[in-house]
Amino acid sequence: MNSLNLRPIGVVRCQISKSSEMPKQGIPARVEVFSEYAPGLLGIERSTHVMVLGWLHQADRDVLQVRRPRYTETEVRRGVFACRAPVRPNPLGVTIVKLLNVEGNVLHVDGLDMTDGTPVLDLKPHAAGFDGVFCARSARDLSRLADPDSEHALRSMVREAENFHGERCAGVVAGARMVYHAMKIFGVAQKDPRVVLSVGEDGCMADSVQALVGATFGNKRLECGSQSAFVLSCEGQELWFRPRYLEHTPLEELLEQDIDALFDCEVSSSSLL
Ligand SMILES: [Zn+2]
Known part of the structure; x- marks a missing residue:
């Protein structure tokens, strides 16, 4: 496969446009789904939590390892596939957000850590039974x-x-x-x-x-x-x-x-x- 053809289905709208200013826990935001994809939202309000897949357009795509000095006394390096840093060859962000309400083609959500203007590639309901692994450890x-x-x-x-x-x-x-x-x-x-x-x-x-x-x-x-x-x-x-x-x-x-x-x-x- 030589190329992947991804088309954004919507865009994030929120108060913060610089990723360095985004709190780790995210903020309230709107996900505006483009009108041609709006029929795909049918039934989404039945879920309390939704996975937002965004294209982190501000992230560096050439980085494969990051320094993690923050929680340790000595600096450690981690591969980007072993952590959740936005920098990675394909800067995809996956965040589970609380779905507050749906107004037409706009989702009002809480806890989204993607900046204003982030292209949204996909939305999926979060299913605790499949996705929520209580025994998982990191x-x-x-x-x-x-x-x-x-x-x-x-x-x-x-x-x-x-x-x-x-x-x-x-x-x-x-x-x-x-x-x-x-x-x-x-x-x-x-x-x-x-x-x-x-x-x-x-x-x-x-x-x-x-x-x-x-x-x-x-x-x-x-x-x-x-x-x-x-x-x-x-x-x-x-x-x-x-x-x-x-x-x-x-x-x-x-x-x-x-x-x-x-x-x-x-x-x-x-x-x-
Ligand atoms: Zn309580």
């Missing part, structure tokens, strides 16, 4: 210790917990704070298999923490506690979190407040109990 989950850029780390964790739980609520944000704090205290990556979780009563927080640390009954890293406290343990160390009343605190405040404002925290050694 370098981000297993080798990255607590990201020193706590704001970026927390926002990415909130998104992950929301993807599991179904809404962005106080429990989701509090769960992300809990896990990030535990990563720092234990010095472990987010889904380190040594971390065991005992969940407290708050169901939203339980979903969030379970998703973020990757604990399930099947992998024996999930236990049900009988009280309000959440306990994360790792190799004999235990971290107790007793949630304070958070229900009416704005989510942005929950992201920024001191950890002690959210929980009564306590570290203990399980061998002493």
Whole structure:
């Protein structure tokens, strides 16, 4: 095959036109589908989440390896096929976004990380049963210790917990704070298999923490506690979190407040109990 004939089916419209200014978690955007392709949208509103395949027109196509100094003390190189950098021979972006609503040939979405004017090549519904692999692990989950850029780390964790739980609520944000704090205290990556979780009563927080640390009954890293406290343990160390009343605190405040404002925290050694 000598050439591939791709025709954009639409274009991204949003507030940001420089890729360097795009937040990793994306922003609200419109996907404007060209009128000749609009019949292809029939039924798309039945999906809550949609995969957007875009042509990242600003990306360098001659790069095969990138430096990844961000989360490690020493610089490491990664092949572009082993990471999600936009630079690659065929700069295709694939992002799963929340479909807010459909107005004619325009999709209003949230969480799209493609700049204004990005050509859209395809749209597909995201099917959790096929595409959502809860047990999948990447370098981000297993080798990255607590990201020193706590704001970026927390926002990415909130998104992950929301993807599991179904809404962005106080429990989701509090769960992300809990896990990030535990990563720092234990010095472990987010889904380190040594971390065991005992969940407290708050169901939203339980979903969030379970998703973020990757604990399930099947992998024996999930236990049900009988009280309000959440306990994360790792190799004999235990971290107790007793949630304070958070229900009416704005989510942005929950992201920024001191950890002690959210929980009564306590570290203990399980061998002493
Ligand atoms: Zn909730």
